[in-house]
Amino acid sequence: MxxxxxxxxxxxxxxxxxxxxxxxxxxxxxxxxxxxxxxxxxxxxxxxxxxxxxxxxxxxxxxxxxxxxxxxxxxxxxxxxxxxxxxxxxxxxxxxxxxxxxxxxxxxxxxxxxxxxxxxxxxxxxxxxxxxxxxxxxxxxxxxxxxxxxxxxxxxxxxxxxxxxxxxxxxxxxxxxxxxxxxxxxxxxxxxxxxxxxxxxxRGARTCPVADRERVLALARDLSARSLGPATAKYRELGTVTNLLVMNRLAALPTRNFQAGSFEHADAVSGEALHALPSVRRHCAACTIGCEHVFTTSSGRAVRMEYEGLFALGPLCGIGDRDVVLAASALCDDAGIDVISAGGTVAFAMECRERGLLAGRAELADVPAFGDGEGLLRTLRRIAAREAEGDLLAEGSRRLGDLLGGAAPRLAPHVKGLELPGYDPRAMQTLALGLAVATRGADHNRSSAYEEDLRPGADRFRADASKGPAAAAAEVRAAVLDSLILCKFLRGVFADVLAEGAAMLSAVTGWDVDRAEMERVGRRVVTLRKLWNVREGWTRDEDTLPPRLLEEPLRGAAGDGVTLSRGDLVRMIASYYAAHGWTPEGAVPDALVRELGLDDVAGVEKESP
Amino acid sequence: MRRGALVLCGGRSRRMGRDKAWLPFGGERLLQRVVARVAACCDEVVVVARPGQELPPLPADVRVAHDELPDQGPLGGLVPGLRALAACDACFATSCDAPFVSAAVIDLLFARVTDHDVAVAESGGFTHPLSAVYRPHVVPALERLLAAGRLRPVFLYDEVATARVDEHALRAVDPELDALRNVNTPEAYEDALARAFPELSVELYDIARARAGRAVVPVRADTLRGALLQLARLCPALAPDVVTADGALAAHWRASVGGASFVDAPDTPLAGDAPLIVISALAGG
Structure with a gap:
């Protein structure tokens, strides 16, 4: 073994x-x-x-x-x-x-x-x-x-x-x-x-030896030292909440259900505003970074907060009150609901209310308006309890949109049913591609392709065929990190995550893994998830973005008027499929299945492993 | 006429409080700027520095000579410089704190030295020994004066054939007499920056903002490198994690002009109407 x-x-x-x-x-x-x-x-x-x-x-x-x-x-x-x-x-x-x-x-x-x-x-x-x-x-x-x-x-x-x-x-x-x-x-x-x-x-204490203990220790010492350097300083010192003002400045901060890319009350709900409160920093087990910042509210409640919760329960719902956002985050933690999907679904319902799309729906009569903090908290509680409007909102934005019909589905902020994270795709068009094609739906962590959008010389407002290989390569790197598993906040620490991942895996397992094999692992995992989705009924039409994002221009200072057309997205997706070696329709060719060694899971029905 | 140029930079910069040779000015250090400007209209350039003085990187064909004795004033710096430029017919002398030294004034001084040993600029009743052209053969006279402790430049002008280029002539080619401006104090430095460059805002985000203690830093610059050099000067807490000492963004940092695309070429032009935005490259949550 x-x-x-x-x-x-x-x-x-x-x-x-x-x-x-x-x-x-x-x-x-x-x-x-x-x-x-x-x-x-x-x-x-x-x-x-x-x-x-x-x-x-x-x-x-x-x-x-x-x-x-x-x-x-x-x-x-x-x-x-x-x-x-x-x-x-x-x-x-x-x-x-x-x-x-x-x-x-x-x-x-x-x-x-x-x-x-x-x-x-x-x-x-x-x-x-x-x-x-x-x-x-x-x-x-x-x-x-x-x-x-x-x-x-x-x-x-x-x-x-x-x-x-x-x-x-x-x-x-x-x-x-x-x-x-x-x-x-x-x-x-x-x-x-x-x-x-x-x-x-x-609870368990059974040991599981590594192959080369000294080598693992040396790699661990080196990685720990680097994990305390400038590549993680942001996470240590402020945490991800500091992203909010950045995204606001880049017109990438989803506001009022993606009606705008910047929020007039961003300062009030910024990470910097949170850091005016007493806070402590926490570490996950076996982590040297310590990215989690826990803020103490005026009522004495300690609330952990990340950017995704901050954007989703703040600007996305038009909430400009720091205390409300913290209370909403605490409520989501206690209930055990995803802050992104919670904020995304409530924000969608808020816009439906604003547009009169809830008329005649008695069970949705209490859906709050944008900016209604008390209403947000009430609705979140009802989602957790599946009471009143909360029972329908507990189904997520896609099902709610389908139920409402009419103009509602085009406003629902999801891909494959998963609500969008805190980056307006029109403002970061490589990330837009990553969100459209990710196997688990609108997800920033399975590609992290925003790094390409911030690359000097790249045009983040433009969709072109160069984005496909960039998004595919980012997915491969993410799949490697998520399989090893190491924290993505280390990504700035690695000069070459595939090569370093191969070295760590070799030292732990005793296998002679090189960079090329590590990259193949990443490609295999990306394609495996895709194959499973295909098995479960995936169609080409699922790899897309909410219609409104492809039909309405971005609103927000730095990106006002920017568009992302359906045709542009389709072209990017084609280049992404090609980069993974998939067909123009997004199918995985049999030859690739064999090359990646996925024969045993491609189209296999239930059987014992 | 083979033209030499010598740039004195060995002064103590006491009033400035830091070595003037290293002061950022645009995308360059002050010494680099002055060297570039004189090199554009002279055949050979020598920098005269204190022994052991660290200098910003200079072009390969620029030689460095050293002061032989400390605290001898401009005459002390002229001697090693003129010796190093002995093959030239005449040499323009300036200092590293003259950011507006210009080809027009240099040409004028070379034109006036023709029948003289020295051509020196004069304005407001003062001669400007470091806005002057010297023949290398005045070195023995300089050595005698230095040996006698007679350090004032006027003693040289009394001894050798000196053309005094008056203010009227200077203003004909340099109406504001900018070439004669020296940057001796922090205030003079800020004033010079303001004369040379537009003001633009640098917006700081995440830990750059926290470490600088402010969200917006006004700087005087017209290129990315110039702005980042000023940023490092004005917010020392940003170096080296955000901005490197030589005016580049550290790894994991990005700059955008106005918030659209991101730039990293040092000579990227900047205008005052679009802020420079500095953010972490590690954008995700």
Missing amino acids: PGGYHGRALHVDVGDGATRDLPLADDVLRRVVGGVGLGAWLLARLAPVGVAPLAPEAPLVIALSPLVGSPLTTSAKFAVVAKSPLTERIGDALASDRFAIELKGCGVDALVVTGRAAAWSLLVVDERGARLEPAQDLVGLSSADAEERVRARLGDSWRFFGIGPAGERLVRFATISGDARHAGRGGLGAVLGSKRVKGIAV
Whole structure:
């Protein structure tokens, strides 16, 4: 067995409590490494074709990586992979916590959960295996409160990863979280909730040696030293909240459901305004960066805040009140809902109200107007509780738009059903491409292609064929980081993430991995996720952006009047498909499937791995 | 006539408080600017520095001579400079703190030295020994004066054939007498910048703003490098993580003119009507 792996996944059917070992062969591990790669491979092998995301047989995969437990900074991460109830395509989200280290200590590289428990349960996993414990007393609690209660019950050395009230009620953008870190996007909390599992508690101390300990230590020392340098200073000193004024200046700050790219009250809800409050900095487990800034409100509540929550619950909803945004973020954390999808869906409803598209809908009568802070908080509470307008908004913007019909769907801010992150695509047109084609929907973390838009000499307001290779290459790099798994905030630290990733993987596993193989891993993982989406019904029409973004010019000082036409987007997408070696229709040719070693998951129906 | 030029930069810069040779001026350091301007109209250039003085990078064909004794004033600097330029017929002498030295004035002084040993600019009743042209053969006279402790330039002019180029003649080619301006104090430096360059705003974001302690920094510059050099001077906390000492953005930083596309060419022209925006390249959340 290569270093860093146990060579097995644990499959738990919470319907009957049965567990089974899933051996993971060396060649499989080497092909997909871990994280989102391993998670996608297990999903492809175990999920029945066309499975409903919230059906008992739909698997929820928690995939570790060979680096988990090593001294490499930021490596205490895991991927959660399932069919997304929001997009009905692949949903993969990452989280950081000591949960990853404890789960690996249980002697597994992945945990797969299927079935539906007869009653609300806690899935307890340790070195002996897995068991279910009653969890009725945890129902209705936030994940943080449930975590506290579980650790009080089992012991402080246990780690917990679970859902809040929104996950219990199958809100389609519910999160799973532990130690305040969320696997946020795509509604994976609803998947766990559909299995009547409130959370997973893990503890384990089984060791998993690395192949070359001295080499790993040397690489870890070097990476840790660099992680404290200027490439991460922004995250350490201010956190991502400082992006808000930058995006506002670049006319890229989505405002009032993408009606504008800059917000007149940006200063009031900026990261700089937040930093006027008392704050502390937190680190994820095994992380030297410490990017998380937790602000104490005037009422004494400590609230973690990132840029994505700040934009989505602030400018996107027309909210210019710092205290409201913090309260909304705290509410989302407690409920266990994704701040981007929550803000995006509420902002969409707000615009529908503004345009009279809710007329005659009594159940949506309380949808607030843009800028109504109290209304925002009320609606967020109702989403978590699935009450009144919250019940429909809990379905996400795509389903709400389809329900409303008429002019509404063209205003819904989503791709494949996943709400857009905090970058107006018209203002960053390479990122626009990345958002349009990402397998999990409108997602900035699966391509991070905004770096290309900020490259000197690049024209961020122009769509052309050069963007395709840039977006594809960014996706490959991101897939490698998400499979290893290392934090994306290290990306500025690496001179060449593929070469350095290969060195780390080699030292941990003992494989002789070079840069070319690492790049092939990235391409394989990107294509694997695409193949799975194709299997689940993906069509070429899904790779697009909300119609309004292709029909209306951008409004905002630095980019006023900029457009992104449908034709331009189609041309960029064609260049992106070509860069990945896909057909002009976005299909994956059989020859490429074979070249990437994906024969065993391309079109394969359910069978044991 | 083979023209030499010598640029004195070995002064102590006491009133300025920092070495004037290194003061940013546009996209250059002050010494680099003066050297470039005299090189454009002279055949050979020598810089006269203090022993051990660190200088900004200079063109390969510019030689460096050194003061032989400290604190000898301009006459002390002329000697090693004129010795190094002995092959020239005459040599224009200036200092590194004269940012507006011009070919027109240099040409005028060379034209007036024809039948003399020295041609020196004169205005307001003062001679300007570092706006003057000297024949290399005055070196022995300079050495005698230095040995006698007679350091005032006027002693030389009394001893050798000197053409005094009056203000009227100077104004004919340099109406504001800019070529005679020296930058001796911080105030004079700011004034010179203001005469040379438009004011433009540099907008700072994320940790650049936090470290500088302000959101907007007005600078005088007309190129990207010029603006970044001024930014580094005015906000020392930005170096080296945001702006390098030589006027480039550090890794992971980006600059945009007006917020549209991003630029990195040092000579990118800037105008006062579009702010320079400095942001982190690590944009994502």
